[in-house]
Amino acid sequence: MKQILVCEDDGALISMIRFKLQKDKIGEVTMAQDGREAIDLLKEKEYDMIISDIHMPYHSGLELLTYIRNDLGRNTPFIILSAEGLEKTVMQAFNLGVSDFLTKPFSPNELSMRVSRLIPE
Amino acid sequence: MITLFSWFNSLPLTIRIYISIGLFFLAISLVFVLAIQVSQLLKRVNTRFKRRYMDEIQKEISLLVVQSSMSEVPEASFRFKLERLISLTRKSDYLAQLILNEIVSMKKNLVGESAVYLKRAYLELGLFDLSVKKVRSRNWKRIAKGLRELEIMEQVDALHHFIIFLNHSNYYLRREARLSLAGLAPNPMFFLDNFSESLSDWEKLLLFEKLKRRPREVIPDFSKWYYHQNYTVVTFCIEMTVQFGQVHNIEKLEHLLTISNHQLRCLIVDALRRMEAIQSLEIVSEILKKATTSKMIIACLKFIGSIGDDSFSELLQPFARNSNLYVRLEAVRALTEIDGKIDLTSFAINSMLSHIKHPLIV
Numbered sequence: 001m002k003q004i005l006v007c008e009d010d011g012a013l014i015s016m017i018r019f020k021l022q023k024d025k026i027g028e029v030t031m032a033q034d035g036r037e038a039i040d041l042l043k044e045k046e047y048d049m050i051i052s053d054i055h056m057p058y059h060s061g062l063e064l065l066t067y068i069r070n071d072l073g074r075n076t077p078f079i080i081l082s083a084e085g086l087e088k089t090v091m092q093a094f095n096l097g098v099s100d101f102l103t104k105p106f107s108p109n110e111l112s113m114r115v116s117r118l119i120p121e
Numbered sequence: 122m123i124t125l126f127s128w129f130n131s132l133p134l135t136i137r138i139y140i141s142i143g144l145f146f147l148a149i150s151l152v153f154v155l156a157i158q159v160s161q162l163l164k165r166v167n168t169r170f171k172r173r174y175m176d177e178i179q180k181e182i183s184l185l186v187v188q189s190s191m192s193e194v195p196e197a198s199f200r201f202k203l204e205r206l207i208s209l210t211r212k213s214d215y216l217a218q219l220i221l222n223e224i225v226s227m228k229k230n231l232v233g234e235s236a237v238y239l240k241r242a243y244l245e246l247g248l249f250d251l252s253v254k255k256v257r258s259r260n261w262k263r264i265a266k267g268l269r270e271l272e273i274m275e276q277v278d279a280l281h282h283f284i285i286f287l288n289h290s291n292y293y294l295r296r297e298a299r300l301s302l303a304g305l306a307p308n309p310m311f312f313l314d315n316f317s318e319s320l321s322d323w324e325k326l327l328l329f330e331k332l333k334r335r336p337r338e339v340i341p342d343f344s345k346w347y348y349h350q351n352y353t354v355v356t357f358c359i360e361m362t363v364q365f366g367q368v369h370n371i372e373k374l375e376h377l378l379t380i381s382n383h384q385l386r387c388l389i390v391d392a393l394r395r396m397e398a399i400q401s402l403e404i405v406s407e408i409l410k411k412a413t414t415s416k417m418i419i420a421c422l423k424f425i426g427s428i429g430d431d432s433f434s435e436l437l438q439p440f441a442r443n444s445n446l447y448v449r450l451e452a453v454r455a456l457t458e459i460d461g462k463i464d465l466t467s468f469a470i471n472s473m474l475s476h477i478k479h480p481l482i483v
Contacts, residue, residue, distance in 0.1 A: 011175070011179060012179050012182065012183075012223045012227045013227060015179035015180060015182075015183045016179075016182075016186060016187065016235075018183070019180075019183040019184060019186075020187050023187050023188070023191060083230075104229075104230045105229065105230050105231050105232040105236070105334075107231065107234070107235065108186070108187065108190075108231065108235050109233060109234065109235075110233070
């Protein structure tokens, strides 16, 4: 079973993403409610996929992405979820090496499709 | 007790007063401590109660949305999952409110089939009535919350609830009603027609955020309010013209340049620049020739710098020798952008060029 880390501070949304990805048999979801918790989890274990909100307490999604790419040197597929679809933010995320960018509100079916496309076999 | 009273009475009057005052304050502090303790206890009980149900509610709503959309018999699956939520809603108003909060919070982030199921659950659980009840309350914060819930759950049938708050005495309710209408009404900005108060920058930003999420076909033609008596409405509409790329309004914006309000004219030149209105080059160069204020000169220089070509070099040259430093800087920047000839022998041009080309400034 693939391991997916979801970093999101909205409890309701995190619960929905977890059910969707597990029901679609894409992977097992671990939750982190802020950037600090996500970094702690990443230090302990390597995940097959990371889905992160852009605005989170302590460390933003972009900071988390930089940490994974630069400090941990991992190429784990990374999807950013964001309520703002500003061109500048999207460009910044892609420059930092994000695999995909999804703007809120989004469709859970679409998220599931994007995750399954990116997750390594 | 009697001995204590007789001992107290035997004391001199001053001492008795001191002791009484001391006892009085001691009693008050004890009451305060007790109140704090009780409030903390209630809060703890509330949090524990909330946590106990929260996980269950989140799980049930997630299952309702996910399973219904995946099931081969979606309707039956939806009904089955809804039953559990109905029984929770019936348990207490507090639980119904928790479910409402979760559904609203989830709806904000989801679109598609899932959002449709959430809307159905909202109606079938009777949560719509809960939102309307809030709108009818006397507390403005509750009213605002109710309005927001109705808007997020896209209850177009409840539009009349928003409209009655457009002229309310409370500013926040008026603002909430406007924002909700911008996010929900088929004609989202109709309230601008008779709008007389000032639109703050913050509200303009919030309105734009709401409009951004609306389908293109409901976005109004903002030129409708270019000659509105309210200055803040006009500036908002000019900005929205740019943001929604209403290039068909360029000509109307050019006509608007004939008005006397100097600040607004600068804003229009800036809007034309951002819309890359190449057809306005001639008008803007004429304005530049007659411009007297540095603000207008700078706006025109920026416009020509980003849209013009080297044929405007001659027009820009004198401004690079202007007495105002900012005008000089903008003129040199514009000249470099249009690849114009910079003939400034008496000017420390190299240092200025390296300054304006610095990555932190550009």
